[in-house]
Amino acid sequence: MQKILAIESSCDETACALLNEKLEIETSIVTSQIDVHARFGGVIPEVASRMHVEQISTIIKEALKGHDMSEVSAIAYTIGPGLIGSLHIGAIAAKSLAFFYDKPLIGVHHLKGHIFVNELIEPLEYPLLALVVSGGHTELVYMKSDHDFKILGTTLDDAIGEAFDKVARIMNFGYPGGPIIDKLAQKGQVTYKLPSPKVDGYNFSFSGLKNACLTLANKLERNNETLNKEDFAKSFEEVALGHLIQKLKLVLNDYEVKHVLIAGGVAANSRLRELMKENITKQKLTLPPLKYCTDNATMIAVAAFKELKYGNFVDLSAASRSSLSIEAC
Amino acid sequence: MISNSRNETILLGEKIGRLLKGGMCLCLEGDLSAGKTTLAKGIAKGLGVEEIVNSPTFNILKIYEGRLTLYHIDAYRLEGNSYDLGFEECFYDQEGVTLIEWSAYLKDILPKEYLLINIDNLGDNERSFEFVPKGSEYEALIKEIEKC
Numbered sequence: 001m002q003k004i005l006a007i008e009s010s011c012d013e014t015a016c017a018l019l020n021e022k023l024e025i026e027t028s029i030v031t032s033q034i035d036v037h038a039r040f041g042g043v044i045p046e047v048a049s050r051m052h053v054e055q056i057s058t059i060i061k062e063a064l065k066g067h068d069m070s071e072v073s074a075i076a077y078t079i080g081p082g083l084i085g086s087l088h089i090g091a092i093a094a095k096s097l098a099f100f101y102d103k104p105l106i107g108v109h110h111l112k113g114h115i116f117v118n119e120l121i122e123p124l125e126y127p128l129l130a131l132v133v134s135g136g137h138t139e140l141v142y143m144k145s146d147h148d149f150k151i152l153g154t155t156l157d158d159a160i161g162e163a164f165d166k167v168a169r170i171m172n173f174g175y176p177g178g179p180i181i182d183k184l185a186q187k188g189q190v191t192y193k194l195p196s197p198k199v200d201g202y203n204f205s206f207s208g209l210k211n212a213c214l215t216l217a218n219k220l221e222r223n224n225e226t227l228n229k230e231d232f233a234k235s236f237e238e239v240a241l242g243h244l245i246q247k248l249k250l251v252l253n254d255y256e257v258k259h260v261l262i263a264g265g266v267a268a269n270s271r272l273r274e275l276m277k278e279n280i281t282k283q284k285l286t287l288p289p290l291k292y293c294t295d296n297a298t299m300i301a302v303a304a305f306k307e308l309k310y311g312n313f314v315d316l317s318a319a320s321r322s323s324l325s326i327e328a329c
Numbered sequence: 330m331i332s333n334s335r336n337e338t339i340l341l342g343e344k345i346g347r348l349l350k351g352g353m354c355l356c357l358e359g360d361l362s363a364g365k366t367t368l369a370k371g372i373a374k375g376l377g378v379e380e381i382v383n384s385p386t387f388n389i390l391k392i393y394e395g396r397l398t399l400y401h402i403d404a405y406r407l408e409g410n411s412y413d414l415g416f417e418e419c420f421y422d423q424e425g426v427t428l429i430e431w432s433a434y435l436k437d438i439l440p441k442e443y444l445l446i447n448i449d450n451l452g453d454n455e456r457s458f459e460f461v462p463k464g465s466e467y468e469a470l471i472k473e474i475e476k477c
Binding site for chain 1: 360361362366367370381383384386387388389390391392406407450452
């Protein structure tokens with residue numbers, strides 16, 4: 001049976017997984033650096049790279065516990081997009097293994113991982129529409145098949161996860177902003193009036209909303225008023241997530257779509273999951289469990305089986321890329 | 330200089346982008362939501378970049394191809410940790426220009442000469458732009474910008 005050993009290190013999670021061709025997870029190890037980065041209010045790239053260096057050998061060893069390299073058919077790693085220093089650590093580890101054990105090497109696009117990991121839950125049906133939402137991405141990806149990707153919409157400024165983080169910072173909520181706002185919002189009401197982003201087509205914009213939050217914060221400070229955190233979180237979340245849903249529905253109106261899924265870290269947001277259930281009624285809908293929303297190596301392995309199927313290998317000279325379009329990969 | 334709208338900011342950026350020469354470096358300073366990325370969009374447009382230019386906060390560095398290569402750096406998340414991230418490679422590319430948001434966090438490694446643009450949020454959509462040249466090449470650039 002074919003098995004892929006995959007390494008993911010694009011941001012602040014170091015991960016390694018062994019997956020077989022039946023898409024059964026043999027091992028999956030993830031360590032997060034979130035506690036370290038929380039002290040800085042965000043991921044510090046150089047710190048992230050150093051921590052990847054410290055972790056990676058242990059993680060790979062752990063993932064191979066009870067297994068042997070002779071079982072492994074190919075080595076996969078995240079080739080981009082992500083923090084370049086972090087990507088390099090995973091790439092070097094994967095290339096070293098591939099070189100030493102003479103295994104084929106597969107470079108996987110990070111977002112393909114987030115999309116294809118949903119196959120662990122149920123088969124994907126095409127045409128498929130994926131809403132990829134994370135700290136670095138806000139994209140509507142349309143797939144006619146498992147190797148045809150088209151970006152219909154993307155953010156013109158901030159990614160949605162970035163908007164959550166920055167707004168949380170403006171309001172002194174702490175880091176990471178996403179889970180904090182999500183939790184506060186569950187106890188809040190919409191009382192603050194914030195503007196809905198207006199952008200043509202399927203693209204997104206969050207900077208106007210961020211600006212409105214800043215204006216609000218300044219106004220409250222001037223008037224010596226205190227912010228009702230829960231209500232603010234709810235007001236902000238409704239506008240930000242509403243924007244996603246509005247664009248998603250616009251695409252569903254214009255394109256034939258059989259299956260809708262969400263992917264990426266912000267897919268863990270409880271309100272977004274609710275909204276998806278409420279709004280996606282005609283298409284098959286997959287909401288990945290939380291453990292697959294955040295970065296992991298299992299998803300890289302699942303996507304690597306696709307590349308294996310199409311014979312997409314890379315050689316030892318393949319360059320990691322901090323920005324990499326899913327259409328070109 | 331004052332801009333009264335997002336569009337005016339983009340136009341100003343376009344004007345600057347058209348005047349940039351290879352090897353130049355621009356530092357954009359201003360609070361969250363001042364309009365740094367908006368100005369960067371305009372500059373990219375002026376450089377003939379066709380791709381969508383969005384916030385580089387997450388990746389720290391985004392690279393675009395236009396008339397010159399555009400290195401769009403965001404040091405927001407570095408916060409004074411001026412690590413050796415290889416940005417010098419961008420600064421010394423004579424076929425490229427470097428745009429740095431939150432450049433104060435990178436002050437230890439900035440090139441000797443650059444153009445500092447301070448952006449102030451004057452409320453609503455009004456923004457002020459202050460140009461501070463470091464070096465004669467940039468003094469000349471400002472004159473060019475003012476002429477257009």
